[in-house]
Amino acid sequence: MTGTSSAPLRLTRQERTASMTLGAVFALRLLGIFLILPVFSVWAQTLEGGTDAFMVGMALGIYGLTQAVLQIPFGAASDRFGRKPVIVTGLLIFIAGSLLAYSADNITTLLIARAIQGAGAVSAAVTAMISDSVREQLLTRAMAFVGASIGVSFTFSLVISPILADSIGVPGIFLLTALLCMLAIGAVLMLPTAPVKRFENFRARAKLRDVFLHSQLMRLNLGIFSLHMAQMALFVVIPLRLAELDLVVAQHWTVYLPAVLVSLAFLMPVLRHAEKTGRTKELFVGAICLVLAAFAGFEIFDNSVLLISVLLLVFFSGFNVLEASLPSLVSKTAPQECKGLALGVYNTTQSVGVFIGGAAGGWLYSVFGTHGVYGFCAALMVLWIIAAQGMTAPARGNVEADS
Numbered sequence: 001m002t003g004t005s006s007a008p009l010r011l012t013r014q015e016r017t018a019s020m021t022l023g024a025v026f027a028l029r030l031l032g033i034f035l036i037l038p039v040f041s042v043w044a045q046t047l048e049g050g051t052d053a054f055m056v057g058m059a060l061g062i063y064g065l066t067q068a069v070l071q072i073p074f075g076a077a078s079d080r081f082g083r084k085p086v087i088v089t090g091l092l093i094f095i096a097g098s099l100l101a102y103s104a105d106n107i108t109t110l111l112i113a114r115a116i117q118g119a120g121a122v123s124a125a126v127t128a129m130i131s132d133s134v135r136e137q138l139l140t141r142a143m144a145f146v147g148a149s150i151g152v153s154f155t156f157s158l159v160i161s162p163i164l165a166d167s168i169g170v171p172g173i174f175l176l177t178a179l180l181c182m183l184a185i186g187a188v189l190m191l192p193t194a195p196v197k198r199f200e201n202f203r204a205r206a207k208l209r210d211v212f213l214h215s216q217l218m219r220l221n222l223g224i225f226s227l228h229m230a231q232m233a234l235f236v237v238i239p240l241r242l243a244e245l246d247l248v249v250a251q252h253w254t255v256y257l258p259a260v261l262v263s264l265a266f267l268m269p270v271l272r273h274a275e276k277t278g279r280t281k282e283l284f285v286g287a288i289c290l291v292l293a294a295f296a297g298f299e300i301f302d303n304s305v306l307l308i309s310v311l312l313l314v315f316f317s318g319f320n321v322l323e324a325s326l327p328s329l330v331s332k333t334a335p336q337e338c339k340g341l342a343l344g345v346y347n348t349t350q351s352v353g354v355f356i357g358g359a360a361g362g363w364l365y366s367v368f369g370t371h372g373v374y375g376f377c378a379a380l381m382v383l384w385i386i387a388a389q390g391m392t393a394p395a396r397g398n399v400e401a402d403s
Contacts, residue, residue: 014192018133019142021187025087026126026146027153028177028184029094034157035173036060037235038256039165042249048106057236057362059111064232064354066118071351075124075344083129087122087188091181094120098178102171113174118351124344131331131339133191142328150323155264158256162249211342216333219391221346223288224326225353226384227319230291230377232357234298234315237370238308245305255309263316271324284325285388290318292381298374 036043040060044050078086097116104110127146134142164173211217242252274283294315301307327343334342364372 015134015142018191019130019146020149021191022126022130022133023146023149025091025184025188026123027149028180029091029120029122029126030150031153031157031177031180034154035161035164035177036170038158038161038239038252039170039249041236041239042243043165043170044107044110047104047110050107052107053236053362053366054359055107055111055362057358057360057365059107059114059358060236060362061232061355061358062111063114063118064228064351064356064358066115067121067123067351068348068355070119070121071124071348072341072344074121075128075347076341078125078128078344079338079341082193083125083132084188084191084193086125087129088185090120090122090125091185091188092120093117094122095178095181098174098181101174102178104171121347121351123347123350124341127327127331127343127347128339131343146324146327152264155257155260158260159253162252166250210335211338211345214333214342215390216392217330217342217345219387220326220330220333221349222387223322223384224346225349226380227291227322227326227353228350229353229357229360230295230380231319232354233361233364233373233377234295236358236361237365237373238312240365241302241370242305242308245303245308247305255305256312259309259312260316262313263320266317267320267324270321280325280329281388281391283321284329284391285385287318287321287325288381288385288388290314291322292378292385294318295374295378295381299371299378302370302374 037060041056044056044059049055074086074090094117097113097119100116101110101113104113130142130146161173164176168176239249239252242255243249247255270283274280291314294311297311297314298308301311327346330342330346331339360376361373364376
């Protein structure tokens, strides 16, 4: 132990700027989901073909399918060609999809537009660029900026989406997301370029096999798949359930906002405490249990707007911790030379969860009602808790984990 190791580590100005800027870019990218999530299932019923709950769920989730197909190629490309070119290319594709969605007047055109939006699969490249820009010891803190920015983005979306839908319409929201992504491109181009390791023998197949078969990464990938599958399925039914309880869409933010704000207030303190005490796994499993408790509660207490708000607080308290922790755990666990690829696999499983969650949520709702969706999501959380028992938190300062 050297004398310098006792000094408290802090993010430098450059590290903080990179973390906050890229976190904002990540969050802006996810606005493609978040801004329409609170109003989509209700608004889609006004489109030609929009009365089919399964098609509505598909249009909501297809975004994740095209992301799933392209996350791994984009992550690998960022390892080989650099982060910035890949990020800018993906954001331009997203803009094209948003403009098509702006002009859509039927559910099929909207589904195609959402698929193009999802094809701009830059999540892995953005996460890898943060990893390049920040010291290993502070990576969890930097990734927490990403989690917090996603949480802020989600909170903002829940509040502003009903207001925007009332003033400029949902098509106007798609146009707004395109404009925001243009700003994100400018922000990325202004950042300093962090060095990316390049390798003469770029053996993508061997790396892909190593990443897929890495036991710890498999657990983390299962986790993000389950988390976002449950989130999308939940938000297929929650706006409809609130409408059934006679809460107009323009007032739905009064349910979402307190739940998200209170849960975010506890995010950074609990992450810091877990880091300092070495209890990352305990916090992780506890957060999954909170999400499970929320779905169990929805099964019984979804007949009241107030109780739904309380259960959403429980849900987001677990969700935000998991959303902030998972990217950091993947970055620390993945072998250094294929970190971008590992994050590509991670974001692919997240995107598959988004797609299946939207489609399954729509189908389950049409066949079994809200309780079928809640029970399905609760079962997912039980499986995740079982898988997480074999999780090993990466050692501090350790970049690679054993396969």
